[in-house]
Amino acid sequence: MTLPCRNKSACEILDAYFIENRARMLDIASFLDRIDRYDGAGEAKADFRYKALTQALKLLSEREDDRTKALQMLFSDLSIEPVDSATGLKTTGAWEGAFHEGN
Amino acid sequence: MKAIDPHIHMISRTTDDYLKLAVSGIHVVTEPAFWAGYDRCSAGSFRDYFHQLTVAEPARAARFGIRHYCWIGLNSKEAEDIELSEEVLALIPEYLDRETVLGLGEIGLNKNSRNEIRALERQLALAAERNDLVLIHTPHLEDKLKGTRIIMDMILSEPRIKPERVLIDHAEEHTIGEIREKGFWYGLTLYPHSKGSPERAVDAVEIYGPDRVCINSSADWSVSDPLATLKTANEMRRRGHPEELINRIFYENPKSFLGQCPKFHIA
Ligand SMILES: [Zn+2]
Secondary structure, three states, rough: OOOOEEEOOOHHHHHHHHHHHHHHHHHHHHHHHHHHHOHHHHHHHHHHHHHHHHHHHHHHOOOOOOOOHHHHHEEEOOOOOEEEOOOOOOOOOOOHHOOOOOO | OOEOOOOOOHHOOOHHHHHHHHOOOOOEEEEEEOOOOOOOOHHHHHHHHHHHHHHHHHHHHHOOOEEEEEEOOOOOOHHHHHHHHHHHHHHHHHHOOOOOOEEEEEEEEEOOOOOHHHHHHHHHHHHHEEEEEEEEOOOOHHHHHHHHHHHHHHHOOOOOOOHHHEEOOOOOOHHHHHHHHOOOEEEEEEEEEEOHHHHHHHHHHHHHOOOOOEEEEEOOOOOOOOOHHHHHHHHHHHOOOOHHHHHHHHHHHHHHOOOOOOOOOOO
């Protein structure tokens, strides 16, 4: 089912995409530094989104396969019951439920 | 190359964008009914919108030799207002028979609420009764996995709807496998930040193969790109994929899915 492209090697993929992904890493690093530099860094770092990002970085350094799906799952609402009302609910990009005390 | 964009919101784009599509080889587009960026306050606004989708927009597209089809439905973001949603649901059937309407869409969930589920249920019943195609909007970001699963369960519990007549859109790495396993078509959306990139879309094609996938721009009133499909075709070329496969993904696949509606015909 998979369609490996026979015309390219993994080293060619590295050549083609290295610089843009190096830049993405630097963007993430400078985003984290920026949070540290501004007032209220402690509060920001206690936010569930910051915690989700920290876990995502850990996951990237530890996992050796299927990283994209694992990251998607890390950011997902894993509950199954519908919510009673959508009024006032925002989409944040991470699931607060994953980072509640004792969770 | 020739391409079809099966999900693009042309009412939010300039006439210049039609020219760009035309000169770039996108001569067929399909436009789902969606959220306008603000909540509408009356059913009359939806009536005007459905008129724009079925009359004004095909005429604007035709000036550039582009065929414009659309989908009619109540989007999930506006399903929370029960009274308004009842009024809109009541007027949908009269638009579904118009000559460029392919089916119900984009219908689905946003925050996975009970009222959203209710409106979706009603529209799925309508699609089942009429044997219409369905274009599904799955929720954004953290809500996508849960919403995609609820939506698929709802559709599969309606035996009159065949999964191969449903395209579940805005699929991502954590939902593609389950959508495919259940026999639905899936859509990959090229939308900066909140959805996928050309690189990730091509990764998905490499991992899952070329069956039952359509790639779309979902270009609308926000940061988005009406030529995103062609840029993704170019990403396939950059990796050395053959033109035949590229044609299949960006032309033959949407043609096969959309062609299940007898109103869809392209030269
Ligand atoms: Zn859309």
